[in-house]
Amino acid sequence: MSVTAAGINRHPPTIPNRRTDIVKQKSIRPVAGSVALLVTVAVAATSCGDDDHPNDLSPAAAATTATSSPTAAAPTTSPSPTASSSQPVDPYAPRAMGKSVTTADGGATATVYAYRQPVARTAPRPDEQPGYVWGAADVKVCAGKTYPQGISVSNGPWTLVYVDDTQIEASSTGYNQFPEPEYPWGEKLLAPGRCVRGWITFPVPGNKRPVAVEYAPEDEPVAPRWAVK
Template sequence: MPAAHLAILRDEPSACHKTVTRIHRLHAIRKADLMRRLTTAALAAGTTILLALTGCGASENPPATPAAKTGAEGATDSASTPATETTSPSPTASPEPTTAAPLKLGATHTWEDVDAGVSGISTALSYQQGIKSVGLAAEETGNAGYIWAALELKVCSTKGMFIATPTPWTLSYADGARIEPSSSTWDDFPKPEFPFETKLTPGKCVRGKVVFPVPGNSNPETIVYAPESAETPVEWAVPAK
C-alpha cells in the first residue's frame, strides 16, 4: 500500500475520535443546561408554595388578645376605673285597708260624701228573725227552710239632700253568703216599712223595717251598710240566738 494511503488511514481514527468527543461534550452541555432549568423551576415553585403557606398561616392565626394584667399593674388599672353600682328600688308595701270592729245594734254611724256635698247618720236599730206572713220566704227563694227576718233602720240627713233606700243594706253570714232585702211587700209585713225611696233634706230622717228571706237554721253575723260613696263598708254585729 502506498505511504500516502497509510497516512490517510492513520488520520481517519483521529477525526472520528474528535467527532465523538464533540458529541459527548454537546450532550454534557445540554444535560447541564436542562438540570439548571429544572433547578430554577423547582426553586421558583418552592418559593411560591412557601409564600402561600405563609399567607394562610397569617389569616388562620389572628393576633393574640393581650393577656390580663396581674399584680400591681392590674391593681392600678382597676383603681383608675370607677366601679358602677346598680341598686334596685326597695319594694314599697301597699297599706292594707283597715276594717273597724262591728258596731252594736243601736249605735249610729256618721258619714259624709264630699263629692256630692251631703252628710248623714245611719243606724241599724234591731234585728228579728221568724216573722210570720201569708207569703212564704221559701216560695220567694225556692229554698225550703227559709223564713222571714226584719231589720229596723234609721237614716237622717245632716247636710244636703239625698235619697235613702234599703238597697245598700245586706245580711252577712259566716260562710260568706250575702242576702239582700226581699222584693215582696206583703200587707202583713212588720210596720212601719222602710220606704223603697225617701228624699231627705237636712234635719229630716226616715225610719222603718226591711224584710229579708233568710235560712231558718242559721243567724247572720253582721248587718252591712255599703253605699257606693263609702270607701269601706260599715257593719253592726247581730247577737247570737
C-alpha cells in the same frame, strides 16, 4: 297627864303651917327643910291634880305627843283615764245595736236597732224556697247637711252578712204581714236634718242567723256593720 293651875288651887295643902314650925325648931337647916317641904307640897298637889284629871296630858307632853306622832301618808290614786287615751274606733269592727255611724262624707248617719227572725210567719215562703223564712232589721237614716238638696234613701244599700261572707239583699216582694212601719223600698228624697226609720225584710235561711247588718251607700269606702246576736 296634865296638871292645870285650877286643879292645884282646888286642893290647897295645909303643909305650909307645919313647915313654919319646922323652920322655927330647926333653924340650923332652914334652906334644906324649905326645899324638902316645897317638894312635898308639889308632890301632894300633883297627886290631887291626878285624881281630878286622870286622863289629861300636860301641855308640854301633849305638844310632844302631837309632834312625835307620825303623819298619815296621803293616799295615792291612779290617774283617771282621759278621752285622749281611749282607743280609736275600728272602722271594720261591727258596731253594737243602737250605735250610730256617720258616712265618710257626712251626708248621712245610719243606725240599726234590732234584728228579728223569723217574722211574717203567715206570709208566703220566700220564693217558695224550702227552709227559708223572713227576717227583718229595724234601721234608721238621717240626712246630714253636706248636701243642701238632701240625699236619696232606699232599702237597696242594706244587706245581711253571714259568717261565710255571703250576703243577702232585701226582699223585692212585699206582703201585708211584713213588720211595719216599713223602710222605704224605692228612692226617697230626704232633706237635710230629716230622718226615716222602718223595718227592712229579707228572705233568709231558717237554720242560721246573720252575723251583721251592713249599710253600704254609694262611694262609702268602708261600709259600716252592726253585730247581730
